[in-house]
Amino acid sequence: MASAIATTRASPPPVPPPQQQRPPPPFSKQAEPICATNPTLPASYRKRGSERRLVSIDSNDKTSVEQYIDSDVDVSRLNCIHRHLWIAGLPQISRSLHEQTLLRRTIALTDQADLHLVWSGNIIFIKPVPEYLLNHAFWSTHICPSQSLHESARGLLLSYLWLLPSRADFILAIEHQILPPTLQWNAWVTFSASVLALDNPQRLDHATLQHTNSRYLYGELRLDRLSLIYRFCSVTHDPWTFVRGYQYNYANYTSFIERNFTWAITAAIYITIVLTAMQVGLATKRLQDDKRFHDAAFGFTVFSIVAPLAVIAAAMAIVVVVFAISWRYAKRRQREAAMTRPHVGKDVAAQHARSMSSGLADGGARKKRRNYGQRGRNPNDVA
Structure with missing residues (x-):
């Protein structure tokens, strides 16, 4: 008699999801410029936001370095209004640097990536090339492990290829300190060719920029229209942004x-x-x-x-x-x-009290000297 007992077959172990492949640096090791062999990071950077403060950078701490890079290439303010960016610019590459000068635009250096290639009137903001973007080992160690960092840094790097395709642009970039002063033209050509072997910046579509931050689907952006978007967009609308817009440039x-x-x-x-x-x-x-x-x-x-x-x-x-x-x-x-910092208020109050008491003492001494002077005597003379 056949056994009616159903045999349970062991279920196969779950297949782990395929790990996302780590993106490589956007250029080869051989194309790395000599001037970028040992990139120097700043000692500190200013953390932006509602609370501005100075943050020190420990070059030996991987987390500290990556936090600095994240702040240095951050374009989140533009990402949150990405679907409205067509109001502020066109989905095409930016003009080259010498074309900016032909338009009588003044080049203003900025340290903010979200102001890079933003223009207002006859001024265009350009971020100088960070030296670490030219270093292959730095990419492999600090940028490539993070998908978001890689996309933002890669887009920023591509923007310099738009700005500096010719020797005239390269000379202007050296004069305006956009590129490291020791970088040579032939080294820049080799580096650009290596990046172009992986990317085609002449085409701006999701096929060629799928691993690039979406901000760089657009080239130049107009500042007053960015402020208009920031004031009335539902994502960013509040009393503070309504007054300040995207960038507050009023001294008084x-x-x-x-x-x-x-x-x-x-x-x-x-x-x-x-x-x-x-x-x-x-x-x-x-x-x-x-x-x-x-x-x-x-x-x-x-x-x-x-x-x-x-x-x-x-x-x-x-x-x-x-x-x-x-x-x-x-x-x-x-x-x-x-x-x-409650001690700050106490110190200020104590300092104010000391200054008031010293002021009263000085005033009394001056009055005493004036009275003695009227009598023809020195107040320090002993009778």
């Missing part, structure tokens, strides 16, 4: 008003021209008895009186709001500093 309230209300001068000139034309029209016989023209002149006259007052009121209101937000932020930072 006067410059803030000048840059944001220059259009009011043009409007005032136009209103003046229209009012003058209406006066001429009312003096002509053809329009003296035209009721519609009289109504239009009356309406525009009232508008020309009310509109400047409204603009002035709006400007004052905006300045008050900006001042209130800045004041609130300063007070909050002061409270945070007092909580984290």
Whole structure:
């Protein structure tokens, strides 16, 4: 009789998911420039955000170095508004460096990767090439193990190939200290050719840039439109970004008003021209008895009186709001500093008390010398 006992077959062990292959450096070891053999990292960097502070870098600590790289190539502010970047720029490579000078643009160096290739008026911000991006061993040790670091660093490296394709661009880059001063033209050509063997920066699509940060799908970005996106995008919209935009470049309230209300001068000139034309029209016989023209002149006259007052009121209101937000932020930072460093407030108070007491003592001594001087005696003379 056949046994009815069902035999259970042992299930095979679960197959582990395939590990993601570690990306290689974007250039060969042989193409590494001599000047980048031993890249020098700074001793510290400024941590950006709501709390700005100085962070030291320990070159012997892998975590400390990678935290610095993450801050140095960070473009997260642009990534969070990526689907709106078409408003600020085109999905194409940037102009070369000599073309930027032909456009009469001034090259301003910046240490922020999220300001790299951002332009405003006749200024374009360019980040100097970090030496570690030219070092093959540095890529293998610190950048390639992290997918996000590799994508951001690779995109930043590609942007320099857009900027510096010719010898004229290379010379300008050396003059503006965008490239290391000891880098030679032939070394840069060899390095660029090695990168181009893996990437084709002339094509900007997801096939060629699938391992590159999405920010570098766009070349140059316009600063005022980035600020517009930051002010009204649902991801970044809040009172602070509404006032400051993407990059706050105002040293005082006067410059803030000048840059944001220059259009009011043009409007005032136009209103003046229209009012003058209406006066001429009312003096002509053809329009003296035209009721519609009289109504239009009356309406525009009232508008020309009310509109400047409204603009002035709006400007004052905006300045008050900006001042209130800045004041609130300063007070909050002061409270945070007092909580984290309470001895600072005590030291300041003690120093203020000492200065007040010394000031009173000096004032008494000066008064005593003045009284003795009036009597013709020296206050230090002993009777």
